[in-house]
Amino acid sequence: MLSELNLAIVGHANVGKTSLLRTLTQDSQFGTISNKPGTTRHVEAITFSLAEQKKIIFYDTPGLEDSIALYDYINDLSRDNAKLDGVDKLNLFLASPEAEHQFEQEAKVIRQLLKSDAALYVIDVREPILDKYHDELAILADGDKPILALFNYTSSSSPYEADWKMLLARIGIHAIVRFDAIFPSIEGEYRLYQSLSLLIEPAKNILALWQERIVQQRIERDQRAKLIIAEALVDVTAYNETVKDNMPQMVKLMQDKVRGREQQAINELLSLYHFSIQQESSENISLTEGRFDSDLFNKEALKLIGIHLGKGVFSGAAIGAGVDLAVGGITLGSAALIGATIGGLTQTAKHYGSRIMQKLSGYNKMTIDDTIICFLSLRLLQLKTNLNLRGHANALPIILTKLDEATWKKGKLPKPLQIARAHPNWSSLNSQKNKKQDQQRQEVLENVANELE
Ligand SMILES: Nc1nc2c(ncn2[C@@H]2O[C@H](COP(=O)(O)OP(=O)(O)O)[C@@H](O)[C@H]2O)c(=O)[nH]1
Ligand SMILES: [Mg+2]
DSSP: OOSEEEEEEEESTTSSHHHHHHHHHTOTTSSOOOSSTTOOOSOEEEEEEOGGGOEEEEEEOOOOOOHHHHHHHHHHHTTTOTTOOHHHHHHHHHHSGGGTTTTHHHHHHHHHHHHSSEEEEEEETTSOOOHHHHHHHHHHHTTOOOEEEEEEOTTSOOTTHHHHHHHHHHHTOOOEEEOOSSSOOHHHHHHHHHHHHHHSGGGHHHHHHHHHHHHHHHHHHHHHHHHHHHHHHHHHHSOEEEOOSOHHHHHHHHHHHHHHHHHHHHHHHHHHTTOOOOOOOOSSEEEETTEESSOTTOHHHHHHTTOOOOHHHHHTSTTTTOOGGGGTSEEESOHHHHHHHHHHHHHOGGGGTHHHHHHTTTOOEEEEOHHHHHHHHHHHHHHHHHHHHOOTTOOSOEEEOOOOOOGGGGTOOOHHHHGGGGOGGGOTTSOOSOOOOOHHHHHHHHHHHHHTO
């Protein structure tokens, strides 16, 4: 049994080696990915310590760029000595002057291959078989290491898969798995490690521990994500402000604080899952450079993910006191009194001023509307679902899809969250100083998190 598994990721430039490693290690920060060949210039190791003092070490290698010339060079070097086997030939090459010059990059790959226990040979199956791939494989096969071939880019089918299988078989490589580094499937990953375990029997134990660790990491991230969301929801639900003379200004202040709180939760989720997102998009609700494109207080955005609110809700009737979107997602005090003022509130913005203030005298708490809190929860939950399934080499924008019918989207807060309404001191958005982190708040957080299934 091995105590340490050294696994080299090899293959031509630009076939997705670095992408594969990001996906397998669930870390989008690893290495540099680019559609320009030759982005990875050195061997880069990433080590994971496992239980039972075992280790797995992945090596990302540069692409074998000039394999045709290298193949000829190696054969020239060993021409006069028919007794040399593959490993001898590679060592002869590594000791030769060109290993430091013309083939410096290729030498790094071969050195790493010889030091590793096995190699994953990554193939872009969209490519037809060219001479350079043939020569590259012949060189790698000389290393006499167990090689698992990985067909990458398999999310769409390729006419060349059969040709690749034939070429691999002729070189003695029969272990093949299909995968996609950008759109990985859990089963694909499972099959990958099963195949490796068969190929490198002594590493079976390490591979099992590694898989356990990955599964455990998924579970922990999901649980932690729920708490991050619950905390944001409690903060926003418990938040209130006292009505002052200038209500539109107060509404804006509250909206900004809640937007900021949503952003904080998004940042925490992205960092929890080790994602950095920088791409652009304009579909549905998408995340651009780590921010949702559409505003939390935007009525159209609610519709986009499938929340169709009846008129009643918007006018405040359906959810008790909710004047909500009429004043930008902020709910005012008491149902009875608000009921009397709805006419005035929903008509035009100019009613927001002191005239309303007069009508509201005696009712001075402003809170965030249930609908907005539900919308917030859906946005964050959708983001969590997306991050749970997302490959770490995927740099495409995150787009929230439409939702199924659910209580949350009908604009009703779950019971555990409703409790937070009565505890303004639980909210980090409130300026009250006595933010004691009491036991009950912690319980509510956990209960809310449990509702987030
Ligand atoms: N669609 C798709 N694109 C991929 C896949 N693997 C890599 N890419 C893209 O191919 C390009 C090269 O990937 P990279 O990991 O840098 O390749 P390397 O040179 O072998 O390390 C990048 O633009 C990746 O986003 C895959 O499985 N599917
Ligand atoms: Mg690379």
